[in-house]
Amino acid sequence: MTKSALQIARAAYQPKLPNALKGGVKVMEGNPTQSVADQEEIKKLFPNTYGMPLLKFETGEAKEYAPMNVGVILSGGQAPGGHNVISGLFDGIKKMNPANKLYGFILGPGGLVDHKYMELTADIIDEYRNTGGFDIIGSGRTKLEKEDQFEKGYEILKELGIKALVIIGGDDSNTNACVLAEYYAAKNYGIQVIGCPKTIDGDLKNEMIETSFGFDTACKTYSEVIGNIERDCNSARKYWHFIKLMGRSASHIALECALQTQPNICLISEEVEAKNMSLDDIVTYIANAVAARAAEGNNFGTVLIPEGLIEFIPAMKKLIAELNDFLAVHAEEYAAIEPNKQREYIISHLSKENADVYASLPEGVARQLTLDRDPHGNVQVSLIETEKLLSEMVGKKLAAWKAEGKYVGKFSAQHHFFGYEGRCAAPSNFDADYCYSLGYTAAVLMANGKTGYMSSVRNLTAPAEEWVAGGVPITMMMNMERRHGEMKPVIQKALVKLDGAPFKAFAAARDTWAKETAYVYPGPIQYFGPTEVCDQPTKTLQLEHQK
Incomplete structure (x- = not known):
């Protein structure tokens, strides 16, 4: 890859992390949660991942983690900073155990179903740090919503020894991540699924997700x-x-x-x-x-x-x-x-x-x-x-x-x-830091056995060292909406509040x-x-x- 002067200079930029992620991490559990609306329907649809507590990371003692392979998918439209989510995820899993491997599924969720993937090594990751675009593995809009897709995905995850999957996407993609997490939990397949909040439109946000990356x-x-x-x-x-x-x-x-x-x-x-x-x-x-x-x-x-x-x-x-x-x-x-x-x-x-x-x-x-x-x-x-x-x-x-x-x-x-x-613009310092922290947070969630969570980094107007990292259950953001004539569980879109x-x-x-x-x-x-x-x-x- 021929690099521009800007890309060469940006490659040297080291994204800032919240203090809680710089050493050993202690996971603090908050109160049980419920969905923003339609609680009974959502609870019925997600019996294994509903009502989980909010999670907050604090500085703790360093632990030893068993080796695990991780998969990552970029889903939906591009947003600046996606490469830094993957960089943060890579650095996070390697810090927990250098034997950990990261696999990227090619061209979005379709890559999982069609078994198209590549191992993301340090050499590849270093080419893409602090750059815009999703071209490291490409993105796609295949919806993960059918049982045969989940099973096809499970085949390749099992074959590669992948224990956890990170889906980087917007509200629809993270809804799919939650459905997948529930399915794998119900089947006892031992596959964790974690989401990351992406969309330049800014409509994936709530109390726990202050802004989506790329906005x-x-x-x-x-x-x-x-x-x-x-x-x-x-x-x-x-x-x-x-x-x-x-x-x-x-x-x-x-x-x-x-x-x-x-x-x-x-x-x-x-x-x-x-x-x-x-x-x-x-x-x-x-x-x-x-x-x-x-x-x-x-x-x-x-x-x-x-x-x-x-x-x-x-x-x-x-x-x-x-x-x-x-x-x-x-x-x-x-x-x-x-x-x-x-x-x-x-x-x-x-x-x-x-x-x-x-x-x-x-x-x-x-x-x-x-x-x-x-x-x-x-x-x-x-x-x-x-x-x-x-x-x-x-x-x-x-x-x-x-x-x-x-x-x-x-x-x-x-x-x-x-x-x-x-x-696909080169990410601003804010997005470079925020995305790296989101990826690193996803790594900590997976290392601690969590599934059905979205990576959450808050307190974003403070310096990055004071940001608060943790996890929010995806079911907490859901409601029921009519899609193609049927009521479906989806993450509630955040519109501009006139008040x-x-x-x-x-x-x-x-x-x-x-x-x-x-x-x-x-x-x-x-x-x-x-x-x-x-x-x-x-x-x-x-x-x-x-x-």
Whole structure:
């Protein structure tokens, strides 16, 4: 592998660890736990892994551990720091017993089922320390949920002498980890399963998981580029930049980037839903801000938009649901109609309320809602170019206002979508340290015979030495939700809390940001420099901890 100068320099960085992980470790058990909701159903589904205590690590005496082989899987979308979770895991198991071996399953959970793996030796691990991406073993989205998959996995685990498996993933992947842990426990197979909390979206978090790894780096990466665009915007003074950001189920990324860069407008999907806002309400809100800035001679600005916004607009959600049901039955009939008559056909077959919403949409978006469907027959809302939809509708509204003499400015838009750019960035110091600690914590959990736990590292706004490491039972985070028509146990997603400190800080400042050009240009992620620049956690964490 040819290394960049940055990668060579970063390879020398030694991630910081909590004090409790630096020598011998004592495992302290807390109170028994229960799931966040649906306690009886979850308990029935997970009799062997439900109600386990919270675990906290403290400094203890060094112990001797019997040798054990460990497996690791990277599951789902990439997030900066995954390689450091594996590095921390490797260093942790080698410290406990140098004879321990680590095997990586190739291209995600599918590698376990298909028996594709490689031993991860010190030479390989050293190539990937402090780097972004998941390319050490690759990732995949195979769901581990069927008995034959569990059994196929068990075959290779038994063959390699693997006693414990670490699954690094988001809420779905960790739900699968919990199901696998329960299955192996019920069968007395002697295989432990530990999860690690990953997702740049930031929606895998709770009292015990303060943030998912990768969120810090992704937000810093996006904020750098948003800051660059804001500076360009403030230099040229002639464009409104509409920027869509990753985060389909929650708006944590948009909110964090807004707190870092202070754009003129940032939409929060959870607020749109809570206020029952229509598409027109959102368009009017943006258009009013554009007109107010134009009145001051400022025909430029920036708008941040969460990727999943459309799904949170109640009227759009209803329209999409009716379209899905209608086209599931009438897809062939619809396809046979001449393209220039398809719009009228749809409008004539929808309820009055949904027909009005559909008729108000620009041609391209209306067409997208009826044509591009996933294998389950659902519209692929993530493909809708929300940033173009909003700017086009704002432009039309402003043109109408201009004709009425209510608006005197000029409106010209540029569009951006920041998604994949943030998923494999070189991890920030925070994520490099946090991920290494998560991996090391997983090693301690396994060495102490634990299964069905997620690696937990807390107190994250303090210096790394003061972080609190331990484990949280995955069943504690679960509730029952409808998936593909059936009620299934899943880890509860964390949405932006409208009564939380991060949102309140944003809401208190946004009217000022809308009128004034209050942009902040964070610049590139800083690895080398004063602590106050290069070791900071997210604004979200700082506000949640009131620091």
